[in-house]
Amino acid sequence: MGAIRSIFLQHLRQHLRDKYSIFWNLIFPLIIMTILVLIFGGQIEENVTFRISIVSPEVEESTADNSYPAIINTVFESIEASEESRWFQFYRKEENQSRSNFLQEERKKLEQGERELVLVIPEVEWGEKVQLEIHRQPQRQLSLIAADVITSIINELNKEINITEGNISRDELINVSSREIAIMESESRSDFSFAEFLVPGIILFSFLISGLEIFVEKISSMRARGILKRYFATPLKAVEYFSGILGFIILLSSTQVVLIYGWAKIFFDINLAIFRPKFIFYMLFSLIVSIALGFLLLSIVKNKESVGVVTQAVIYPMAFLGGMFFEVSNLSGVISLAAKINPMYYLVNGMRDALGIYPSPTPVLLNILVPAIWMFGSIIISSYKFSWNPGGES
């Protein structure tokens, strides 16, 4: 027991002394989570403003009320006066400025990224068809979205004009609406939260790093420097060494879970019962699978330098194609197959299901079976190929 404790404390002290390890293992997952929630979680909507130029015809005040341009301008003015104004900033020509000059300047600003869209309204009489030009910059996402938004506004306007013209009554129009489906019908909370969706993925990512990077790096480094060979020349047994390092990995992983949960709770207001037995089971299972994969890597790749490279080459596809950060159902071909045989895909599905965040799109049996196959496969291969001292007599 004393030996296990010593090995455990040795790794713990080493880790605590290394500020870069603390960054990569404890802080980096929080950074990834924050970035993804800020980008995809709808937390930054207040920062988006569409800068739109409205190029109206030079109409006389007296005829303004009878023209489409005047109606369109009225609609945009009402948007400016409403709560929706935070989304838009409209630009119009100065009184003494010519329309063609204004259009030229605004198109240049669109090209330079200073506008998201230029709306050109031609001058026509009431009742005639109007062709509105929407100038956008297809290379910019915001410009594409602005074009969609303005098109929707124009469509609504068309409906209103049809009603005003007596072509149709409001009741006859087809009522169009959209909604998001409730994800967990049986749960009390039905609202989908991307932050909650992400938490199990980030926890799993941390475990993957613990098993495939920290564990593998520590053993391969000590193995390469011959330290393990010297350790095992003492009464220290391999099983004691492994227990010590495993204890350290479990402590590190628990700290990661607490930090990730605490961070998401404080900053993203998540509401997850992470102490549910089913979720705890999945966490333990994930950690064991990750460590088993680590042993597999150490068994196949003996050279320390190669181990580092192979580890990185395995972690990134496993994480991104495992659906840890976003769902991967729309993949196709070989990449889709890589996702389907990835044990992380099933583990993260199981974890989200266990927490009541998202019902598993894969059967529960597969969520256990596929990672278990990887785990037992790794253990079997490692039992034949793994050596604490490759190349030596161990």
Added chain:
Amino acid sequence: MLKQYLNNTKTLTLSFLRNKETIFFVLLLPFLFMLIFGSLYSGSDQSQPDRLLIYYSDQATIEQDKLEEVINENQSLTFQYVSSLEVGEELLRNYEAEALLIVGDNSLEFAFNPARIQDNPALEQQAYSIAREINLRENNLNEYLETVIIDTESATTAPAAGSTQFLSLFPGLIALGLASSGLFVIVEVFIYYKEKGVLKRMAAAPINKNAFVLALITSRMPASILSMFLILAASRIIFGVSFAINWLLFIPYIFIGTVIMMGFGALITLFFKTADSAFQAASILLTIMIFFSGIYFPIEFLPSYFQSLSRFLPLTYLARGLQQIMGVSQLKPFNLALETGGLLILSIILIIIVAKKSRWAAK
């Protein structure tokens, strides 16, 4: 001096290319990211039609033929009928469809899966265009206000086909390859080599320092070029994407981009004393740059404070420059020259400072 330069270049290039970690970060990592993100983005790039489920409720008033006619005209959609709302929602939840259309009493309701964060805005637009078309046909509405979309195109290069986010990925990954190739070199040579006593031994030999620094810069170019060709070839073979590349600008830009990243590495060298801390700092900065330089997510979608941060990252300018040169975004020669020229001059100054300041012999 020329002979020394050539010999040093050969030695440093071979040493660089023999390093497995280097090969991974410069060649394999951008390639892996291309496979992963290319597949994810191409999935939402209308390469496969979106699957629409239709549920006709008992109160449905809209004719099935008219609805099918409109949907069939939209080539980016396929549809199937479901027998109940529950079945439709279950299929949506299991990612077996992208949207569910519920046809009711003079009403159309579209339901989406909130977990499909990247796809939903485009799906919603498709849904509304279907509804608009049905409204027009069903009620014989007049379209008083027609809209015509006019895209502002690049004056000098033809934009490649595909969604912006998908296409921007490839120049971004080439920029990542340049960053991996250039960022660590100054740290490696002026701190790691010094710690290992390599510089001390070289200082004892009749080696011209300027020839050595020039050789050092040149030695990273084969890796940058290899990385660039790998991404270009793979993008064409795997994703069928080709770019309207301005080769006269592209090739020099690969060299310049690598030197700019070397300059950024030189800046790190000025602040860190040991090789380990300098390498770690470079890794952390590279990771931060990957997220905030517009490689994977458009910068304009980042919160304003991260957008401000992106302006201080050289990878932002490298990715933007490559996007312009590869025809993904509009070429702005003046801005490109100003940004690239400014960064290049700054980088050369930094490399010279580090080369002059660095003692070749350890204390």
